[in-house]
Amino acid sequence: MTDNANVYHVPALLNESVDALNIRDNGVYVDATFGGGGHSREILARLNSGAKLVAFDRDGDVLPNLPNDSRFLFVGNNFRFMQNFLRYHGIKKVDGIIADLGVSSHHFDHCERGFSFRFPEAPIDMRMGQQSATMASALLNAASQDKLQQIFCEYGELKQARKIAQTIVAARADKQFQTVGNLIDCLARIIPRHEENQTFPKVFQALRIEVNREMTALKHFLEQTTALLSPKGRLAVISYHSLEDRMVKNFMKTGNTEGQTVKDFYGNEITPFVLITKKAIVPDDGEIRRNSRSRSAKLRTAEKKSCHDE
Numbered sequence: 001m002t003d004n005a006n007v008y009h010v011p012a013l014l015n016e017s018v019d020a021l022n023i024r025d026n027g028v029y030v031d032a033t034f035g036g037g038g039h040s041r042e043i044l045a046r047l048n049s050g051a052k053l054v055a056f057d058r059d060g061d062v063l064p065n066l067p068n069d070s071r072f073l074f075v076g077n078n079f080r081f082m083q084n085f086l087r088y089h090g091i092k093k094v095d096g097i098i099a100d101l102g103v104s105s106h107h108f109d110h111c112e113r114g115f116s117f118r119f120p121e122a123p124i125d126m127r128m129g130q131q132s133a134t135m136a137s138a139l140l141n142a143a144s145q146d147k148l149q150q151i152f153c154e155y156g157e158l159k160q161a162r163k164i165a166q167t168i169v170a171a172r173a174d175k176q177f178q179t180v181g182n183l184i185d186c187l188a189r190i191i192p193r194h195e196e197n198q199t200f201p202k203v204f205q206a207l208r209i210e211v212n213r214e215m216t217a218l219k220h221f222l223e224q225t226t227a228l229l230s231p232k233g234r235l236a237v238i239s240y241h242s243l244e245d246r247m248v249k250n251f252m253k254t255g256n257t258e259g260q261t262v263k264d265f266y267g268n269e270i271t272p273f274v275l276i277t278k279k280a281i282v283p284d285d286g287e288i289r290r291n292s293r294s295r296s297a298k299l300r301t302a303e304k305k306s307c308h309d310e
């Protein structure tokens with residue numbers, strides 16, 4: 001393990017999630033969210049010399065964390081294109097897929113990325129990968145009030161979504177948003193001091209989800225797993241907020257992200273997966289004490305049925 005990877009990100013639910021994959025030591029696995037590589041390294045430790053691990057990350061900052069291992073292949077791209085990249089590398093089926101969603105500690109701790117309200121001087125960027133077209137500043141300066149309200153309501157689940165959108169639109173008429181501090185000053189006009197710690201993270205989360213099209217990427221990613229997984233292959237997903245978790249839960253239960261039950265001619269429910277745990281697994285008190293950023297993590301796992309037709 002490199003020093004850089006140690007500080008880059010501390011993996012959440014590490015053993016629980018890799019155990020959940022029920023690793024076949026000669027299998028083919030995907031880590032859709034490489035980050036600091038904690039989950040990838042644990043998977044590699046459980047694989048033999050003929051196995052393969054393909055990891056994805058859309059952020060080029062992860063490159064110094066890549067293991068030097070002939071069984072490992074890195075794809076520096078969005079996991080929403082997972083199936084195409086795997087096909088390009090000659091892989092049609094895999095034995096397990098893990099995704100540890102969202103941003104890494106590196107994103108929060110590197111002020112120039114603009115993900116954290118702790119760094120007022122930082123440009124308000126929030127792109128996970130430099131391929132993404134729009135920065136959060138562009139969104140704040142150009143999106144309509146209705147669009148901003150929808151983002152804060154849907155992705156931040158903020159009661160004050162309308163007021164926040166209104167205040168942003170009024171503020172940008174005087175001065176365009178460039179830095180995190182510009183947004184904080186604007187929010188401070190309407191959010192009481194004692195509510196800042198609850199509200200600011202939700203505003204930042206909402207903008208980040210929109211900038212990176214996180215929900216669309218997750219939907220496309222999940223939909224590809226049905227065809228990619230071999231019979232009895234496992235899908236393990238760690239999510240960090242209720243929107244992600246709802247989508248993952250729906251998908252694992254029904255095979256579609258809307259959670260619509262599909263029935264056969266006889267009225268029997270058809271679903272590609274068997275749930276490995278009915279309830280999500282969450283970190284215990286010890287893990288939360290050691291790594292407070294793991295506190296909202298939820299792990300869900302499903303196994304591909306051996307008899308499901310694609």
Ligand SMILES: C[S@@+](CC[C@H](N)C(=O)[O-])C[C@H]1O[C@@H](n2cnc3c(N)ncnc32)[C@H](O)[C@@H]1O
Nearest residue numbers: 011033035036037038039057058059078079100
């Ligand atoms: C929570 S971190 C993963 C940490 C990792 N499991 C570890 O042990 O260090 C999430 C990572 O996924 C990446 N990511 C998020 N959404 C992505 C997407 N749609 N495609 C590819 N990578 C993505 C982020 O850049 C970040 O590095």
